[in-house]
Amino acid sequence: MSISRWTTLRRRSFGPRLALAVVLAWPVLWLVACGDSGPSKAKSGKPPANLPGAGPDGAPLGISDDDTTPVFETAAQCGKCHKAIYAEWKESYHGRAMSDPLFRELSAGVNKEECIRCHAPVNLRDSGWETPIARSDQREDAISCLSCHNANGRMAGPHQGLKGACRPVYDPQQTDVVKMCFVCHNQHDTGNEWLRGPYSPEAPEPRQRDAKTCLDCHMPEVERPLVEGFPVRKGRRHTWFGGHSLAQLEKAAKLDVVTEKLPGGGHRFRVFVTNVGAGHAIPTDARHRSFDTYVLLRDAKGKILLDPADPQQQARAHLAKFRKFYRGSGKKDTQIPPLARVDTLGEGKGYIDVPEATSGTGEAWLVYRLTPRDVLNKRSLDPGDRNDIKRLYRARVVIRLEFSFGP
Ligand code: HEC
Ligand code: HEC
Ligand code: HEC
Ligand code: HEC
Ligand code: HEC
Missing domain, CATH: 2.60.40 (Immunoglobulin-like)
Incomplete structure (x- = not known):
């Protein structure tokens, strides 16, 4: 198989890897793409052995700041530390988007390639919040933690100044539903219906309803530690209850x-x-x-x-x-x-x-x-x-x- 083919495959995976990096990392990528189920290694630094443990102050484990490779590549790895969020996500229809029996039936056993892009997408920031692209690996992770959180190898979130093994970074886009949820849910207007409607932040005065976003109704607020042993913080449940509930x-x-x-x-x-x-x-x-x-x-x-x-x-x-x-x-x-x-x-x-x-x-x-x-x-x-x-x-x-x- 030619190198350019691998380049395509890897570019469609979670991290935006430069072609040069792909050439340099060629032997490692070969192993990963051939079904090595272990975590693929970051260029500098490797997944910490003692999970969950970046220490209470979350020492970033000596991973260099300019590395764009996520340290963790599967949802289960995130789940080692973010236990509660992982359990909610796994049960949710984002976690099930590839195993949902109806999806399997209508996508001919997940063999219709055009269906995969929203049900198992790459890192959404990669496409500039436009049409998602199908992932080439870890498809069983469906709409994965990394699809929504990976920002150049760091894990973007709503909090400022956190430290941890996944290299947390603050990004206001994480709570911008026009980006975060519209990218898939506006294909048939669910996003626009909300924007035009009474819950939109821009609804005309006098308002009929208080403004509410997709997160307010589908990711209820919760106060809990993001990782056991860390301080309690304001966050949101990853349940996304909808028509199945x-x-x-x-x-x-x-x-x-x-x-x-x-x-x-x-x-x-x-x-x-x-x-x-x-x-x-x-x-x-x-x-x-x-x-x-x-x-x-x-x-x-x-x-x-x-x-x-x-x-x-x-x-x-x-x-x-x-x-x-x-x-x-x-x-x-x-x-x-x-x-x-x-x-x-x-x-x-x-x-x-x-x-x-x-x-x-x-x-x-x-x-x-x-x-x-x-x-x-x-x-x-x-x-x-x-x-x-x-x-x-x-x-x-x-x-x-x-x-x-x-x-
Ligand atoms: C542009 C993104 C996108 C693409 C491409 C896409 N889907 Fe979906 N799919 C969604 C979204 C978003 C939902 C949730 C819709 C909702 O509940 O309003 C969904 C829901 C579904 C459901 C409903 C699951 C349930 O349990 O009710 C099925 C089935 C489904 N899709 C099948 C497919 C099939 C088959 C294809 C390929 C032909 C496909 N999808 C392609 C975004 C997409
Ligand atoms: C080894 C433990 C560990 C693993 C594995 C881990 N994280 Fe983290 N993560 C942390 C710690 C520690 C924090 C900061 C907690 C705190 O200070 O409250 C954090 C914070 C975060 C934040 C908040 C960012 C912010 O600024 O708001 C997000 C999002 C996040 N992690 C996502 C992930 C994802 C996605 C994965 C898997 C790809 C993952 N984490 C894997 C330990 C981990
Ligand atoms: C990568 C594409 C994608 C993104 C981004 C996305 N969703 Fe979804 N969502 C889906 C698909 C696909 C389904 C249907 C999965 C299935 O049932 O097979 C779905 C299902 C849902 C459901 C319905 C669950 C049910 O019971 O049927 C809700 C609610 C939902 N999403 C809310 C959100 C919110 C809120 C956001 C923004 C934080 C968001 N989604 C971001 C693709 C996406
Ligand atoms: C469909 C997109 C989506 C997926 C999939 C997703 N998250 Fe999130 N996540 C969000 C959004 C949106 C927020 C911001 C919530 C808020 O405002 O507090 C968030 C917040 C977080 C936070 C910060 C704490 C909090 O509750 O705000 C952590 C940690 C986190 N997610 C981890 C994960 C992990 C681990 C997974 C996979 C098991 C995952 N997320 C899957 C969208 C997603
Ligand atoms: C004011 C609360 C509220 C807001 C805001 C809201 N939703 Fe919903 N949503 C609901 C309720 C209630 C349901 C259950 C009814 C249903 O499933 O048709 C639902 C159902 C859904 C479903 C399941 C689809 C189905 O046909 O069952 C999806 C997908 C969804 N919402 C996505 C979104 C997205 C994306 C946004 C933001 C653009 C959003 N919602 C904003 C309350 C809300």
Whole structure:
């Protein structure tokens, strides 16, 4: 294999290595690229043997300041010292972006090369926060610690003046979400929706909502040491709860029901959804996801008149679907913008007329699906552990709002 090929491969890896450095370091790179699973060595200095231990004052282990090679190259290595953050990241969908069963299925077993660039990217600073580039190695680390933190071999963060074996360095870009999160999440506008919306720092006065960034809602604040034995500092959880988390979904929306007497008897039931808690439209750009509204009805004696969990009645009980449909489907985009209150936006009616419903009680349901094939049935009602983000793939009832109607 020619040297220029290796140059390409290595340039696509975490560190921006100059071609010259690649030529000089040729024998080492050969070993790494051929599957040596050990940590690749920095040019000057090597991973410290006694982890975690740069000493309480974090002596930088004699690594020279101009070295652009990260001392650590896998997330597991970072995890030796940053235990709590590593555990959160590993569980999160950034940590799972290459092992997520749905991603594996749609990327033909991660063999579609065009999919890798956002799911296992190089150091994001390398591309100037433009389109990410696919990584050539450590792909199992998915959206790795290094993708977001590597700054010329140092680990960039929100704190000033820290010392440690990973050569921490302050960089305000770390908390600039327009760079840090837009680089992948704005491909389908989630970033712009936030910027244009009521949570943006630039929203017009009087503000409808306090400004909140992606970090405020997806990386909650926490006070803890960054490494055991070091001082407690203000930081953020690396959980990124989104559509996989029932607890996060519950924050997104509120329901309200308007009942109206029909002239011929019975009632019309209309369910409104308000996007009260998401800084962007819901659901977001992943086109297979959807929110749906349904209604369950009982008569005055408690007998069920209409049951969304019954496969025979489900279509009738379904009032509206909110989703960005697949390209080419010809269907209108029905995502709900921040703070909007809607009954329907597309083909659904948003209401149902039920002549036999004279008086009784009911429930409005907000249902979330990660994929169109997620089935809605009795088990969808079981909230289970609301923080369990691996309970896939069944439709989940996020909200059940009780109401009554008639005399
Ligand atoms: C430009 C960056 C980018 C590229 C390229 C990309 N993705 Fe993604 N992908 C994302 C982002 C961002 C999300 C999270 C979207 C969201 O939840 O709003 C995502 C989410 C997903 C999900 C949803 C996972 C889930 O559990 O719901 C699947 C599946 C997926 N991508 C498959 C693919 C496939 C297949 C390809 C290649 C054809 C691909 N992606 C290419 C950025 C990208
Ligand atoms: C040998 C232990 C050790 C390892 C391994 C390690 N770090 Fe660190 N890291 C530290 C110490 C010590 C600090 C400073 C802690 C303090 O003062 O609160 C730190 C601080 C940081 C900071 C904060 C920077 C700032 O200025 O805000 C980031 C980000 C960081 N590390 C990322 C990483 C990443 C990513 C990896 C893996 C590539 C990693 N670290 C590996 C010990 C380590
Ligand atoms: C390198 C590209 C990339 C960057 C940078 C990135 N994300 Fe993601 N994010 C993704 C992908 C890809 C997924 C979907 C992974 C999957 O489910 O397979 C995702 C998923 C998510 C989810 C949804 C988790 C779920 O339960 O479905 C949230 C929330 C999220 N990201 C927030 C953020 C925030 C906030 C930032 C900025 C700090 C950020 N992301 C930066 C690519 C990225
Ligand atoms: C999608 C991007 C992303 C990934 C992946 C990521 N981080 Fe972070 N990290 C951030 C952001 C954004 C901050 C700044 C949070 C803040 O303002 O406190 C941060 C902050 C930190 C800090 C400083 C303490 C704190 O909480 O602010 C450390 C240490 C750190 N990350 C380590 C890691 C490690 C270790 C991994 C991998 C196990 C990792 N990060 C993965 C985006 C990321
Ligand atoms: C005011 C709080 C808030 C802000 C600000 C916010 N989000 Fe969200 N986000 C939510 C809530 C609540 C959900 C759950 C609803 C959902 O999954 O559709 C969510 C869901 C998501 C998801 C999961 C996608 C899906 O369809 O389930 C992604 C990805 C995401 N947000 C990314 C971002 C990014 C990137 C930013 C910044 C540009 C951001 N969010 C800003 C509250 C917020």
